[in-house]
Amino acid sequence: MATKALRNSTYIVPTYEGDFAAWAHHQAMLLRAGQLHLLDKGWLAEEIDDLGREQYHRLESALRLILTHLLKWDHQPERRSRSWSATIRTQRRHAERQLQKNPSLQARLEEAVTDAYGDARGEASGETDLPLKVFPENCPYDWDTIMARSIEMPDE
Numbered sequence: 001m002a003t004k005a006l007r008n009s010t011y012i013v014p015t016y017e018g019d020f021a022a023w024a025h026h027q028a029m030l031l032r033a034g035q036l037h038l039l040d041k042g043w044l045a046e047e048i049d050d051l052g053r054e055q056y057h058r059l060e061s062a063l064r065l066i067l068t069h070l071l072k073w074d075h076q077p078e079r080r081s082r083s084w085s086a087t088i089r090t091q092r093r094h095a096e097r098q099l100q101k102n103p104s105l106q107a108r109l110e111e112a113v114t115d116a117y118g119d120a121r122g123e124a125s126g127e128t129d130l131p132l133k134v135f136p137e138n139c140p141y142d143w144d145t146i147m148a149r150s151i152e153m154p155d156e
Helices: 020-033 041-075 082-101 103-128 143-148
Strands: 005-008 011-014
Touching: 011 020, 020 041, 041 082, 041 103, 041 143, 082 103, 082 143, 103 143
Parallel strands: none
Antiparallel strands: 005 011
């Protein structure tokens, strides 16, 4: 595949569409050198926005896994496993770290739980072979339950 680039005297300037990795490296070099007038401002702003969205998606992903396993825990108690409990504990730590590193996400917790629950409900249904209608349409867990409810195995 030919790399799309713009010539800048003897240096080939990578473009966003042609070689993203080279473009990103080049933008970082320009920033460090203080050559702000040469930045590809439109694409750079888009990528910065994407970085913020990625932090939200990381939180949502951790919540989706917690919620999926809480639903399975509650609807198939006979199949509870150390694996389910370990997943919940691990993902709780991931969610807590995301919130510590990105405190602004606190304002979006309700949205993140709602988004995550929609997927978790479908995943729980698929993983348990229980009909989707068995699981509540709206998240039945408050924040404290999601993040702190005990999910220990009886012999732990």
